[in-house]
Amino acid sequence: MAGSTPRRVPRGYATAPGRSPKGVRGGQYVADPTTDDVVVFVIGMRINRLRKVRSWWPTFTGMPKMLRELEKADRGLLAVESFWAGRVLMTIQYWRSAEELGAYARDASMSHAPAWGAFNRDSAASGDVGIFHETYVVPSDRIESVYGNMTVFGLARAVGSVERGERNARTTANQRLATTEPDYVESSV
Helix, strand or coil: CCCCCCCCCCHHHCCHHHHCCCCCEEEEEEECCCCCEEEEEEEEEEECCCCCHHHHHHHHHHHHHHHHHHHHCCCCEEEEEEEEECCEEEEEEEECCHHHHHHHHHCCCCCHHHHHHHHHHHCHHHCCEEEEEEEEEEEHHHCCCCEEEECCCHHHHHHCEEECCCCCCCCCHHHHCCCCCCCCCCCCC
């Protein structure tokens, strides 16, 4: 609507807080990192040959073991989201720092370093299983997020969140980053 003031929370979410299912936060929220940087680590595997279970099974079972290990000790992991699509298994991890992520990866007393060595020795040459990871160190003032009618998820789960409402650095990130304004759009129907 030309000339009107954009709403900070789209109208469509106005009644959601009282109507959302149990465990779902109705309305809109934004992640609220309190540190200068946020470390996002994407890691996963692809099963290239389904019948070669001996090649991919150690990798398949290794990640859950590592995540359980990290839950028990404060090594810098803040939160994890896991996904499975076809032959690809992946986790998105949020870490306090790249240094803590690297220290965990190389610590021979923890699960990752021995598993990494075993993969390189036993499976890498076969091509039966693929692995990948990506690490992003993101300045917190360059993050834009919106969670509408969601459980606590992703970065918001890792660093906390605030309701989208009054204008502040977190709720106006879309303007700083020149992304889309997530306000309500009138339908022509």
